[in-house]
Amino acid sequence: MDLKNRVEQCLGPENFVVAMIECQGDLSVEVPKRSVVDVMRLLRDTPDLGFNFLSDLLGVDNLDLNKPKKKPKKKTEEGEGAEAEAEEEPKEKGPLPPRYEVVYLLLCLERNERLQVKVRVEENDMEVDTLTPVWKAADWPEREVFDMFGIRFKGHPNLKRLLMWDDFPAHPLRKDYPLEGQGEERHLIYDD
Amino acid sequence: MNQNPTPQTGHDTGDYVTVNIGPSHPAMHGTLRVVALTDGESLIKVDPEIGYLHRGVEKLGENLTYHQFIPITDRLNYCSAIPNNVSYEMAVEKLMGIEVPEKAQLIRVIMMELARIADHQVCIGILGVDLGAFTPFFYLIIQREEIYEIFEWFNGARLTNTFGRIGGVDADLPDDFEERWEELKPGVRKANDETEKLLTHNRIWMDRTIGVSAFSAEDALNWGFTGPCLRACGVKRDLRIDEPYCMYDKFKFEVPVGKHGDVFDRYIVRMIEMEESIKIIDQAYKLYKEMPADAPLMARVPKVIKPPAGEVYSALESPNGELGFFVKSDGSANPYRIRIRPPCYMIYQAFPELVEGELIADLVACLSSLNVIAGELDR
Amino acid sequence: MDDWLIAIIKVVCIWVWVLLIAVVMTWVERRGAALIQDRPGPNRAGPFGLFQPLADGIKLFTKEEIIPTKAQKLLYIMGPLLFALPAFSAYAVVPFGDKIVLGGKEIILQVSDVNIGFLFILAIGSMGVYGVILGGWGSTNKYSILGGLRCTAQMVSYEVPLGLALLAIVFVYGTFSLRDISLAQQGTFLGFLPNWGIFKQPLGFILFIVAAYAEASRVPFDLPEAESEIVSGYHTEYGSMRLGLYLFGEYVNLVTISGVIVALYFGSWHMPYIDLGAYLGPISWGIVSFCIFFLKVSFFLWMFVWVRWTLPRFRYDQIMGLGWRGLIPLALFNIFITALFIQLTV
Numbered sequence: 001m002d003l004k005n006r007v008e009q010c011l012g013p014e015n016f017v018v019a020m021i022e023c024q025g026d027l028s029v030e031v032p033k034r035s036v037v038d039v040m041r042l043l044r045d046t047p048d049l050g051f052n053f054l055s056d057l058l059g060v061d062n063l064d065l066n067k068p069k070k071k072p073k074k075k076t077e078e079g080e081g082a083e084a085e086a087e088e089e090p091k092e093k094g095p096l097p098p099r100y101e102v103v104y105l106l107l108c109l110e111r112n113e114r115l116q117v118k119v120r121v122e123e124n125d126m127e128v129d130t131l132t133p134v135w136k137a138a139d140w141p142e143r144e145v146f147d148m149f150g151i152r153f154k155g156h157p158n159l160k161r162l163l164m165w166d167d168f169p170a171h172p173l174r175k176d177y178p179l180e181g182q183g184e185e186r187h188l189i190y191d192d
Numbered sequence: 193m194n195q196n197p198t199p200q201t202g203h204d205t206g207d208y209v210t211v212n213i214g215p216s217h218p219a220m221h222g223t224l225r226v227v228a229l230t231d232g233e234s235l236i237k238v239d240p241e242i243g244y245l246h247r248g249v250e251k252l253g254e255n256l257t258y259h260q261f262i263p264i265t266d267r268l269n270y271c272s273a274i275p276n277n278v279s280y281e282m283a284v285e286k287l288m289g290i291e292v293p294e295k296a297q298l299i300r301v302i303m304m305e306l307a308r309i310a311d312h313q314v315c316i317g318i319l320g321v322d323l324g325a326f327t328p329f330f331y332l333i334i335q336r337e338e339i340y341e342i343f344e345w346f347n348g349a350r351l352t353n354t355f356g357r358i359g360g361v362d363a364d365l366p367d368d369f370e371e372r373w374e375e376l377k378p379g380v381r382k383a384n385d386e387t388e389k390l391l392t393h394n395r396i397w398m399d400r401t402i403g404v405s406a407f408s409a410e411d412a413l414n415w416g417f418t419g420p421c422l423r424a425c426g427v428k429r430d431l432r433i434d435e436p437y438c439m440y441d442k443f444k445f446e447v448p449v450g451k452h453g454d455v456f457d458r459y460i461v462r463m464i465e466m467e468e469s470i471k472i473i474d475q476a477y478k479l480y481k482e483m484p485a486d487a488p489l490m491a492r493v494p495k496v497i498k499p500p501a502g503e504v505y506s507a508l509e510s511p512n513g514e515l516g517f518f519v520k521s522d523g524s525a526n527p528y529r530i531r532i533r534p535p536c537y538m539i540y541q542a543f544p545e546l547v548e549g550e551l552i553a554d555l556v557a558c559l560s561s562l563n564v565i566a567g568e569l570d571r
Numbered sequence: 572m573d574d575w576l577i578a579i580i581k582v583v584c585i586w587v588w589v590l591l592i593a594v595v596m597t598w599v600e601r602r603g604a605a606l607i608q609d610r611p612g613p614n615r616a617g618p619f620g621l622f623q624p625l626a627d628g629i630k631l632f633t634k635e636e637i638i639p640t641k642a643q644k645l646l647y648i649m650g651p652l653l654f655a656l657p658a659f660s661a662y663a664v665v666p667f668g669d670k671i672v673l674g675g676k677e678i679i680l681q682v683s684d685v686n687i688g689f690l691f692i693l694a695i696g697s698m699g700v701y702g703v704i705l706g707g708w709g710s711t712n713k714y715s716i717l718g719g720l721r722c723t724a725q726m727v728s729y730e731v732p733l734g735l736a737l738l739a740i741v742f743v744y745g746t747f748s749l750r751d752i753s754l755a756q757q758g759t760f761l762g763f764l765p766n767w768g769i770f771k772q773p774l775g776f777i778l779f780i781v782a783a784y785a786e787a788s789r790v791p792f793d794l795p796e797a798e799s800e801i802v803s804g805y806h807t808e809y810g811s812m813r814l815g816l817y818l819f820g821e822y823v824n825l826v827t828i829s830g831v832i833v834a835l836y837f838g839s840w841h842m843p844y845i846d847l848g849a850y851l852g853p854i855s856w857g858i859v860s861f862c863i864f865f866l867k868v869s870f871f872l873w874m875f876v877w878v879r880w881t882l883p884r885f886r887y888d889q890i891m892g893l894g895w896r897g898l899i900p901l902a903l904f905n906i907f908i909t910a911l912f913i914q915l916t917v
Contacts, residue, residue, distance in 0.1 A: 112435050
């Protein structure tokens with residue numbers, strides 16, 4: 001039985017799976033945000049899945065993907081029809097998808113299978129349950145996602161900024177943050 | 193990276209003293225910082241802080257074209273740039289469904305294994321320096337210099353190679369590669385041999401490394417360890433064998449495995465891996481010679497790379513462990529999101545667990561043996 | 572008056588000589604390291620880079636002297652002085668040759684042949700630790716304090732086996748005077764060995780040399796300044812000639828230690844099997860004995876360099892373990908055996 005069916009079988013009855021996409025052999029499963037920790041435990045402990053290794057955890061900002069109306073028009077004027085078609089796809093899927101995604105990259109060491117688990121995060125509810133009780137490896141990646149996107153992880157033992165300094169005002173990997181920065185400066189405070 | 197880190201630097205907490213190690217410290221490999229709460233010489237609490245070399249590589253990637261990002265990947269693990277380049281190229285190729293010609297794959301293998309040798313040489317050399325044994329460092333670094341000569345003469349750059357292109361490699365191996373390689377091989381072996389003689393059975397070296405920051409296999413997997421550090425814990429996992437890429441399934445080589453996951457095992461695993469890399473290069477070059485001289489080096493790739501919308505994750509076994517690239521495309525000429533999974537990022541987050549309760553000198557030994565490279569850690 | 576003059580000349584000569592060796596040692600150290608590590612080493616200043624120490628000296632002397640704002644000034648300034656002065660004066664009781672006869676006056680080649688000999692060296696050697704601990708404390712730097720503490724603990728611990736190893740020597744020769752011990756090493760031992768201390772005290776020699784390396788805080792015992800762990804240890808905050816005094820004092824210590832090793836264990840100025848003194852005139856014997864002594868000292872100086880670039884560094888707990896659990900019981904055992912042997916033979 002291939003991976004897709006197995007994952008469906010495992011997560012199906014509880015209706016965990018929101019969507020399932022395959023891209024160049026990479027299977028990604030979208031699950032509801034509230035049940036992410038349960039899903040991870042299931043994926044880890046179900047014998048015929050056994051995703052026992054958290055390879056990585058990352059955030060994605062879909063801001064540019066979600067507003068396809070403006071850009072394709074400009075580009076169609078420039079004569080890139082194929083581009084417009086590709087970007088219009090999400091529009092047809094109904095209401096605007098949530099702005100952020102958290103993607104978990106799982107790995108099964110026994111069968112060398114990989115799985116992407118995806119969680120959508122709405123802009124007005126930027127909190128996801130932490131994965132640190134399941135895998136300690138989630139510690140820094142979650143801090144980094146918080147640092148870069150501002151998504152909070154509920155129950156994380158030490159949710160501080162990881163790469164930027166503590167009172168950095170913005171979240172730099174958001175699509176609306178300019179590449180050149182906004183002129184933030186770090187003011188070092190020395191004793192005495 | 194907080195302004196007043198807790199425990200606070202400059203103030204002492206009860207009977208303990210806070211020692212701020214780094215970011216400018218001889219043993220802190222570039223720009224790492226560890227705030228350590230110490231009781232005399234022993235470490236009570238260790239708090240690693242990273243980000244001092246953060247250059248926003250992932251943000252940069254979103255604003256460059258697919259090809260323009262290759263030189264940026266050089267700056268991740270600057271001790272071995274080639275696996276970074278190849279890993280990124282492989283991710284984009286996977287996204288576009290490109291099949292890379294075999295000859296190009298072989299050239300990639302040869303160069304990546306050379307880079308692996310160079311990386312391990314630096315790692316072991318620095319480990320020696322940090323433990324006070326200065327001499328092996330020079331033996332190894334002289335040989336690394338020779339490897340860099342090969343890189344330089346292959347594509348003009350020594351450290352930041354910008355090796356290969358999406359869809360293959362840009363240049364063939366020069367004609368006298370075999371000569372150079374045969375010249376280099378005994379040198380590398382001799383340097384390893386001398387290092388082994390100076391260190392491996394040295395009583396002081398054994399005392400300093402055996403049992404220091406030992407880690408169990410379960411803990412290592414839980415923390416996301418990969419590469420030599422995981423193998424030192426006794427888990428036989430190597431992407432070159434488990435998820436073969438670049439024709440690695442055609443080569444015969446051993447994957448060394450340690451037992452206790454301590455500094456000594458990490459050192460030994462790296463020593464053996466260098467020898468195995470030499471074997472792989474020999475086999476790859478043999479296969480390479482069997483290829484016709486005019487075999488293609490590049491797959492058919494459009495001039496402007498616009499992968500179809502989608503997202504893939506592709507990883508390879510870099511000298512430090514699993515180096516993965518998550519690439520998301522929206523169909524335009526710029527990647528929508530690039531996420532780099534640097535191996536030592538996952539390893540370094542377990543640092544407090546590895547060294548708490550040990551002595552200050554062990555902190556330095558452990559850090560060197562993990563081969564934490566600030567460039568790929570902070571991106 | 573003559574005696575005074577001779578004493579002053581001897582003091583000045585030996586002082587200059589020891590300093591000169593120490594200066595050359597910095598060059599030997601670098602060139603030796605380069606030789607061991609397959610690289611050229613400093614080779615620009617003068618022939619074979621021989622003027623490199625001079626250039627370093629000029630640099631250190633002309634650099635701006637900086638005292639950290641938070642440092643405790645008095646201690647900070649006293650540190651290097653307290654370290655260097657004992658180092659410079661310890662050589663006073665170490666011989667550097669037999670004797671020379673000038674104008675009918677017999678001059679022994681030693682600044683002063685005091686009858687407490689190496690007790691003086693032990694006492695003066697222990698003084699050096701004040702320089703380290705005060706420098707480390709006065710710098711108000713955590714690395715410096717750690718270095719100073721490490722150095723103190725190490726020096727105090729290794730003085731015990733050092734002293735015990737020397738005690739066994741006293742049992743054998745019945746004197747503290749280094750000159751008397753040197754003189755007693757003439758001839759052969761058991762008929763075929765040179766009558767050197769090492770053959771009478773083989774275990775004692777090993778103990779002594781290990782403890783001496785620790786006292787000099789050289790690799791593998793260089794914890795007080797372990798650069799990869801605590802930056803530079805007790806001299807982290809020092810620059811210019813104050814740092815120079817620390818570094819220089821260390822090399823002077825090496826010369827003293829090598830001199831003591833040669834005088835106690837390697838037959839001082841005696842050639843094995845041949846008593847050159849019987850064949851040469853008083854002046855030429857003086858010079859030759861000096862040369863023999865110096866050659867032996869050079870070997871041990873080279874050994875310091877050799878070991879430094881070969882071995883890794885101990886860890887703090889291992890160094891203490893080796894000292895207290897390894898060397899001290901052995902040293903006591905050595906004393907017991909020596910005493911037993913003397914009791915049985917005499």
